[in-house]
Amino acid sequence: MTVQIGSTTKVTDIVELRQLRGPVIKRCACGAAFTQRQWNALKLVGYHSDDVEELELRNCGCGSTIAITLGSVFQKPALRLVGM
Numbered sequence: 001m002t003v004q005i006g007s008t009t010k011v012t013d014i015v016e017l018r019q020l021r022g023p024v025i026k027r028c029a030c031g032a033a034f035t036q037r038q039w040n041a042l043k044l045v046g047y048h049s050d051d052v053e054e055l056e057l058r059n060c061g062c063g064s065t066i067a068i069t070l071g072s073v074f075q076k077p078a079l080r081l082v083g084m
């Protein structure tokens, strides 16, 4: 897909861009919003799991550590690659 910045950008291109960037999966208290791709670009702090679910922790640009839920620990795949 070629995206042209300027007056030639069509509405369909903008819709495609939105889909490419995806929905916001996490918001920080500072107001920053992250799509999956942006989330993946944040500095990985680590993983935390309790008896119920597993969390992925990353650092926002403001310095706060924020987390998303990866899902139930019972649905966790047996092998997970970190740092890909």
Ligand SMILES: [Zn+2]
Binding pocket: 028, 029, 030, 031, 032, 060, 061, 062, 063, 064
């Ligand atoms: Zn923040």
